[in-house]
Amino acid sequence: xxxxxxxxxxxxxxxxxxxxxxxxxxxxxxxxxxxxxxxxxxxxxxxxxxxxxxxxxxxxxxxxxxxxxxxxxxxxxxxxxxxxxxxxxxx
Numbered sequence: 001x002x003x004x005x006x007x008x009x010x011x012x013x014x015x016x017x018x019x020x021x022x023x024x025x026x027x028x029x030x031x032x033x034x035x036x037x038x039x040x041x042x043x044x045x046x047x048x049x050x051x052x053x054x055x056x057x058x059x060x061x062x063x064x065x066x067x068x069x070x071x072x073x074x075x076x077x078x079x080x081x082x083x084x085x086x087x088x089x090x091x
Contacts, residue, residue: 008064010071011055012083015047020079022071024064028055054083056090 011028013021013035021043025031032052035044058064071079 006060008058008061009055010058010064010067012053012071012079013044013049014051014053015044016050017047018076019043019047020053020076021047021049022068022079024058024061024068028052053080054086056086 008024008026009028010024013032015021023041032049034040035049038045058067071082074082
């Protein structure tokens with residue numbers, strides 16, 4: 001995944017138990033690895049991530065933080081639908 005250093009991403013991880021974690025980062029793949037190693041958020045320490053569900057790029061950290069908050073308000077089903085739209089954008 002090629003990216004500029006200034007890009008921020010909102011990403012969703014699906015956990016082994018079906019729960020979905022949402023976060024922000026400048027490097028989705030590295031952040032996923034950290035979550036898998038237990039070095040991420042407490043949520044993913046308790047709910048082991050299985051895969052990257054989806055991600056989308058934002059112009060800056062502020063925009064990513066706002067979008068992250070909005071996504072966290074959604075139900076798991078709504079997050080999965082949003083993930084499908086994000087995949088279509090990057091597909």
